[in-house]
Amino acid sequence: MTFAQRLADQQAAFGPICVGVDPHASILEAWGLPDNPAGLTRFSEILAQAFAGQVASIKPQVAFYERHGSRGMAALEGLIGTFREAGTLVISDAKRGDIGSTMAGYADAWLGDGPFGSDAVTLSPYLGVGALKPAFEKAAENDRGAFVLAITSNPEGTSVQGAGDPAAAQCVLNELGETNGRYWPGQPGSLGAVIGATAGERISSWSIDVNVLAGPVLAPGVGAQGATVQQAQVVAGSNLLCVPVSRAILRAGPDVTGLKNAHSAQNL
Numbered sequence: 001m002t003f004a005q006r007l008a009d010q011q012a013a014f015g016p017i018c019v020g021v022d023p024h025a026s027i028l029e030a031w032g033l034p035d036n037p038a039g040l041t042r043f044s045e046i047l048a049q050a051f052a053g054q055v056a057s058i059k060p061q062v063a064f065y066e067r068h069g070s071r072g073m074a075a076l077e078g079l080i081g082t083f084r085e086a087g088t089l090v091i092s093d094a095k096r097g098d099i100g101s102t103m104a105g106y107a108d109a110w111l112g113d114g115p116f117g118s119d120a121v122t123l124s125p126y127l128g129v130g131a132l133k134p135a136f137e138k139a140a141e142n143d144r145g146a147f148v149l150a151i152t153s154n155p156e157g158t159s160v161q162g163a164g165d166p167a168a169a170q171c172v173l174n175e176l177g178e179t180n181g182r183y184w185p186g187q188p189g190s191l192g193a194v195i196g197a198t199a200g201e202r203i204s205s206w207s208i209d210v211n212v213l214a215g216p217v218l219a220p221g222v223g224a225q226g227a228t229v230q231q232a233q234v235v236a237g238s239n240l241l242c243v244p245v246s247r248a249i250l251r252a253g254p255d256v257t258g259l260k261n262a263h264s265a266q267n268l
């Protein structure tokens with residue numbers, strides 16, 4: 001089954017809120033855990049108790065594992081394996097992007113069957129959407145997905161993403177839509193876009209058509225960055241909406257019931 005279909009099925013059962021797994025030093029401290037690989041492992045165990053098999057998806061931000069070197073990355077491998085075994089989709093937030101030949105290495109790492117193999121990965125299109133082709137091919141071959149940055153939740157992206165007419169962000173969405181149509185004709189594609197829940201005004205002022213994507217939209221920015229789930233619904237247009245929420249959920253930890261309630265409170 002395609003990633004797009006699996007995401008739709010999971011969200012029909014559990015709702016569109018994806019648990020953002022961002023173990024900032026301050027979150028570990030608030031949870032009474034050390035800022036080291038053992039702390040990350042314990043953090044993952046608590047998250048698994050609260051959410052494995054009980055939410056549609058999680059989005060681990062790999063930076064917070066990378067900062068602890070190989071033992072940090074081992075904790076990430078454990079997290080990915082535990083959640084995928086429980087049937088929860090894992091969207092690894094690695095924001096990769098490089099020339100095609102190098103991209104093939106990233107595609108193997110994040111969309112293959114190795115230790116970081118995930119259901120989907122986030123990608124950056126600055127080297128060109130076409131340069132990401134090895135990841136798109138791997139996604140099609142292995143029933144995985146990708147979310148490519150289009151209009152990010154932070155204000156600093158505006159000068160680059162809004163440049164040109166049509167805006168660069170529209171060009172990214174157009175190329176993704178064409179590629180979805182080629183790999184997954186007649187059905188929703190598994191190549192998604194990242195469109196911040198905070199991006200409503202930019203979408204209007206740049207005259208962006210998000211529906212050309214015909215794939216899922218990952219809309220971060222809800223909670224700590226000030227946007228609401230209703231704003232996220234607007235930016236996704238007619239595409240399937242997936243809403244990652246990190247700090248606004250994790251702040252309720254380490255109490256497992258508190259975490260579950262914080263997830264439900266955001267859900268539609």
Ligand SMILES: O=C(O)c1cc(=O)[nH]c(=O)n1[C@@H]1O[C@H](COP(=O)(O)O)[C@@H](O)[C@H]1O
Nearest residue numbers: 061122152153154196220224225245246247
């Ligand atoms: O790709 C992302 O997930 C992402 C894109 C974007 O435009 N803005 C954005 O905040 N993110 C990520 O989404 C998460 C947001 O975290 P919270 O603001 O705590 O919910 C972080 O992991 C960010 O790296």
